[in-house]
Amino acid sequence: MGFFDKFKQGLAKTKALLTTDVRDLFKAGEILGEEQLEQFHARLISTDMGVVAAQAITDELRKQHLGRTVDVDALWLTVKDTLKGLLTGEDDVVWDPEDPLSPLNLTAEGTTVILVAGVNGVGKTTSIAKLANFLQKQGKTVLLAAGDTFRAAAVEQLTMWSERLNCEIVTKPDGTDPAAVAHAGCSAAVEKGIDVVIIDTAGRLQTQKNLMNELSKVERVIQKVIPEGPHEVLLVLDATTGQNGISQAKNFSEAVKCTGIVLAKLDGTAKGGVVVAIRREMGLPVKYIGVGEQIDDLQLFAPDAFVDALIDA
Structure with a gap:
């Protein structure tokens, strides 16, 4: 099983909690309202990502999509982009997916x-x-x-x-x-x-x-x-x-x-x-x-x- 497939398998339960029934909140062609955003906020909280992160995602959705016709792909893209930003610190080093040791501070010499x-x-x-x-x-x-x-x-x-x-x-x-x-x-x-x-x-x-x-x-x-x-x-x-x-x-x-x-x-x-x-x-x-x-x-x-x-x- 490949690197990405391992991720998907390990996150299956969290993914199911986050996305199950969300399609009933975000229906293409409808107008996105505050009620849907509040329900999605609750779903984010249930994954234990915390109030700060859940609020940041909901605020970004509100800023970009509230009152507009729902474009499901665009909504999810906003969620993904916001999550990636939340997970990346200013001092983060970009780790190489092909090198499992890249996050570790290994000494060049000695133990x-x-x-x-x-x-x-x-x-x-x-x-x-x-x-x-x-x-x-x-x-x-x-x-x-x-x-x-x-x-x-x-x-x-x-x-x-x-x-x-x-x-x-x-x-x-x-x-x-x-x-x-x-x-x-x-x-x-x-x-x-x-x-x-x-x-x-x-x-x-x-x-x-x-x-x-x-x-x-x-x-x-x-x-x-x-x-x-x-x-x-x-x-x-x-x-x-x-x-x-x-x-x-x-x-x-x-x-x-x-x-x-x-x-x-x-x-x-x-x-x-x-x-x-x-x-x-x-x-x-x-x-x-x-x-x-x-x-x-x-x-x-x-x-x-x-x-x-x-x-x-």
Whole structure:
């Protein structure tokens, strides 16, 4: 399945919520009125894209089409153009759809450190495995550091993935200080000349301040081995949580400066609009999206492709 087809498949539920029955609102030949716009605004809100984004789209439709004869294609074009604008920040780099690693700040020399954080059950460990797979396909050597030492199953799961991917892993006994695992992982990666070390962290709620402080400690320990690290701090969010993801992102960013989002489980929700809310309210780019359970089901996030897959009306 191709890049664009993966997008379409993963966004099917959100697309269905957004476009189902909308044709009954926007009927060719009728005059577009305020009532139709308000109903469409409600439909946008239901995808969890947030009030700001929904209002921006509705305002643009009002500006360009209110009181005019409905041209369905023109209406959808306005929606798509507005969405693409909302998803693109002034400082955004245009990522190459053919290069899955283009969103990542990989060092030209030495070891790149990627720290991965997220609350329990968001698909963090699986996302790490998918990212490692991506890196290996691009010819990078990868070492995993199993920093979720509070949950034995997490270490076992990551170890299983390392065996399947044939990449090295650093583990420590249950209850070990996660910062010690991060230090050992970075040290091993530097010693062995590994291109990228991906450090897992314990799943935690954003309200647990002691654990958030621990995450900050992990970052400081990394810098003792690799001063410029971590080069990426990726926050894994579960798309099915919708707007709650915004709260997670804000709190994690206070503990460790996140550089981007991995939005997991996008294929299992009709709340895919949360991508827009995260971009507008947090200013954090969504770098990857999870669109399935297979190892290859992590896709580079590209705003244009996202919108085109969401709305092909």
